[in-house]
Amino acid sequence: LFSAYPAWARPLVNSDIFVQVLQEAHALFAEDTEGVNADYIPELAKIPSELFGLALVTVDGRVFVAGDADYVFSIQSVSKPFTAALVLQEYDAPEILVERIGVEPTGLPFNSVLAVELHASRSVNPLVNAGAMAAVSLVPAEDKTERFLKIKQFYEAMAGQKLKVIKEVYRSEAATNQSNRAIANLLKKYGRIYADPEEALDVYTRQCAIGVSARVLAMMGATLANGGVNPISKKQVLEARYVPKVLALMLTAGFYDESGRWAYEVGLPAKTGVGGGIVAVVPGEMAVAAFSPRLNQAGNSVRAMRAIEYVSQRLGLGLF
Numbered sequence: 001l002f003s004a005y006p007a008w009a010r011p012l013v014n015s016d017i018f019v020q021v022l023q024e025a026h027a028l029f030a031e032d033t034e035g036v037n038a039d040y041i042p043e044l045a046k047i048p049s050e051l052f053g054l055a056l057v058t059v060d061g062r063v064f065v066a067g068d069a070d071y072v073f074s075i076q077s078v079s080k081p082f083t084a085a086l087v088l089q090e091y092d093a094p095e096i097l098v099e100r101i102g103v104e105p106t107g108l109p110f111n112s113v114l115a116v117e118l119h120a121s122r123s124v125n126p127l128v129n130a131g132a133m134a135a136v137s138l139v140p141a142e143d144k145t146e147r148f149l150k151i152k153q154f155y156e157a158m159a160g161q162k163l164k165v166i167k168e169v170y171r172s173e174a175a176t177n178q179s180n181r182a183i184a185n186l187l188k189k190y191g192r193i194y195a196d197p198e199e200a201l202d203v204y205t206r207q208c209a210i211g212v213s214a215r216v217l218a219m220m221g222a223t224l225a226n227g228g229v230n231p232i233s234k235k236q237v238l239e240a241r242y243v244p245k246v247l248a249l250m251l252t253a254g255f256y257d258e259s260g261r262w263a264y265e266v267g268l269p270a271k272t273g274v275g276g277g278i279v280a281v282v283p284g285e286m287a288v289a290a291f292s293p294r295l296n297q298a299g300n301s302v303r304a305m306r307a308i309e310y311v312s313q314r315l316g317l318g319l320f
């Protein structure tokens with residue numbers, strides 16, 4: 001719609017267009033029942049599949065929503081870029097992720113053990129489970145409680161509001177995360193996890209169970225879109241120089257083995273989670289988030305993907 005102009009010359013768009021496009025996307029995909037809830041975390045299978053919410057937050061703090069934008073679901077893998085951001089900030093060194101984790105996309109599923117064996121970096125990249133647990137292990141902390149608190153507080157600053165763990169989801173995943181436990185221990189063998197693997201696993205599982213809504217995810221994304229400054233609190237949550245690093249990871253690995261396809265079709269850095277959430281970032285402009293529990297084979301929310309793609313096309317948001 002307005003991508004023909006360079007960002008600095010774009011006219012201020014009437015906010016009505018955002019409301020209209022979100023409502024269109026909601027109406028267009030409301031009846032779409034493709035995909036299934038995640039069930040390897042038993043609690044996620046219980047979430048009503050028909051829930052569907054959209055949110056858009058601009059860098060100047062305007063918020064637009066449609067559908068179930070305030071339903072609270074577990075953040076799951078959408079947490080991963082934010083913990084990677086925290087690690088960058090804590091070490092104040094862009095090399096930390098390259099050297100201690102890796103930044104190459106895998107073309108393999110998010111929980112792939114094969115990827116750990118194939119990639120020389122072992123921990124692969126911060127957006128797959130292996131690298132995400134390695135990222136958790138890098139957060140400087142005396143113990144598990146402090147490690148988790150630092151992560152949660154960072155997400156809260158990104159979101160500009162308090163967040164809570166959904167205890168049922170945490171317990172459900174903690175009781176069934178044998179695969180992640182295996183990966184954490186494999187990383188230990190390779191010297192690519194930097195705290196006790198059980199501790200990293202537990203904090204990671206808790207991080208994934210933090211409750212967010214589409215509205216909250218859009219606000220967290222808008223903080224990235226706004227050079228690391230939360231659009232409402234105006235706090236510099238993440239140093240501006242680390243924002244492009246996080247967005248590069250999201251563009252190349254945000255959708256696992258569908259990352260290439262997403263970049264090809266939509267062309268925006270984004271991150272998905274098996275809770276059904278997705279957030280896409282338009283640097284300098286806005287973030288668009290969507291939530292719908294039904295996932296495709298890759299573990300990405302079908303309707304959330306379709307809705308964000310629609311919004312992006314209608315507003316001309318793609319970067320390329």
Ligand code: DON
Pocket residue numbers: 075076077078110111129173180205208272273274275298299300
């Ligand atoms: O570790 C897991 O399997 C989950 N806590 C998170 C996975 C996830 O969200 C993958 N996303 N699409």
